[in-house]
Structures are given as C-alpha cells and as structure tokens.
Amino acid sequence: MPGTRTSTSRTTSRSRSRKETENDPIALLEADHREVEKMFKDFEKKKEKDRDAAIELVGRICTALTVHTQIEEEIFYPTMREWGGEKMTDLLDEAEVEHASAKDLIEQIASMSPDEELYDAKVTVLGEYVKHHVKEEEDEMFPKAKKADVDMEELGRLLAERKQELMQEMGDGAAAS
Numbered sequence: 001m002p003g004t005r006t007s008t009s010r011t012t013s014r015s016r017s018r019k020e021t022e023n024d025p026i027a028l029l030e031a032d033h034r035e036v037e038k039m040f041k042d043f044e045k046k047k048e049k050d051r052d053a054a055i056e057l058v059g060r061i062c063t064a065l066t067v068h069t070q071i072e073e074e075i076f077y078p079t080m081r082e083w084g085g086e087k088m089t090d091l092l093d094e095a096e097v098e099h100a101s102a103k104d105l106i107e108q109i110a111s112m113s114p115d116e117e118l119y120d121a122k123v124t125v126l127g128e129y130v131k132h133h134v135k136e137e138e139d140e141m142f143p144k145a146k147k148a149d150v151d152m153e154e155l156g157r158l159l160a161e162r163k164q165e166l167m168q169e170m171g172d173g174a175a176a177s
Contacts, residue, residue: 023156032068033134040127067166084148098133
C-alpha cells in the first residue's frame with residue numbers, strides 16, 4: 001500500500017479529528033489490545049465465582065483474538081513488510097510465530113470442555129502469550145510502523161472494514177467497534 005505520511009499523521013491524537021482517529025490503524029489495534037486485556041482480567045476474577053460468565057468471556061476472547069490476528073496477518077503485517085523497511089522484518093517474523101502459538105492454544109481451548117482439567121490453565125497461558133505479544137507490538141513494532149511510508153488513514157480504513165466483516169461472519173457483529 002504505497003503512500004506517504006501526511007502532516008496530520010505527525011500530530012498528537014488530541015489534535016486529530018474523530019474521522020482521522022477512527023482510521024488510525026495503530027489506535028484500532030491498540031483498542032483491540034485493551035479490550036482483550038480487560039477480558040482476560042475479568043476471566044481471572046470470574047473463573048471461580050461465576051463460571052458461566054467466565055466461559056462466555058473465553059468465547060469472546062477467542063473470537064476477538066481470531067479476528068485481530070487475521071486482520072494483522074492479512075493487512076497490517078504484509079503492508080509493514082512491504083513498506084516498513086528492513087528493521088521490521090525480525091519483528092514481523094516473531095509476531096507471526098507468536099500468532100501461530102496463540103492460534104494453536106485458541107484451537108485447543110475451543111475443542112475442550114470448560115470442565116476439563118487444563119482448560120483454565122490454557123486460557124491463562126493464552127493471556128500471558130497475548131500480554132507478551134502486545135508489549136512487543138506496542139513498544140517495538142508500532143513506533144516503527146508509524147515511520148513507515150504508508151497511507152495510515154487508508155490502512156486504518158482497510159483494517160476496520162475487514163474487522164467488521166470478520167466479526168459479522170463469526171456472528172458477533174455487535175462486538176465490532
């Protein structure tokens with residue numbers, strides 16, 4: 001996705017219009033991160049006290065992570081590979097390996113009964129994987145991505161549209177933002 005950064009991409013988020021913020025790919029991905037982090041925290045609080053609510057949260061976590069990893073792998077990562085420069089290659093390679101591990105755990109969790117012995121442990125480990133992955137993306141990848149020669153508004157629009165499509169396909173369109 002060729003393009004150049006505009007002067008608005010260098011302004012602070014406070015000075016951005018609502019439309020620009022909505023189409024900010026980094027803001028969209030970080031909002032996903034915050035949403036999933038909150039769900040993992042809620043799971044840990046509820047797993048003993050309100051089992052039904054905890055199990056429902058696991059379904060939402062798995063859906064959110066599946067959609068998030070897919071939009072990154074289909075749109076964000078390939079764009080960064082093409083336009084982010086050599087410094088992004090190692091970060092993107094590691095991110096894809098981390099995604100593979102997370103997807104494997106999601107598949108294991110989805111195939112289990114919530115009553116099985118390792119169910120909660122797998123959800124907790126998934127949360128730890130995600131926490132590590134988020135830290136690397138936000139501390140290392142996203143700052144480099146912001147410097148990439150990319151039309152960030154267009155990238156954000158593509159990510160948001162694809163996210164909406166996937167959420168609807170998964171029967172959870174109301175949860176898409």
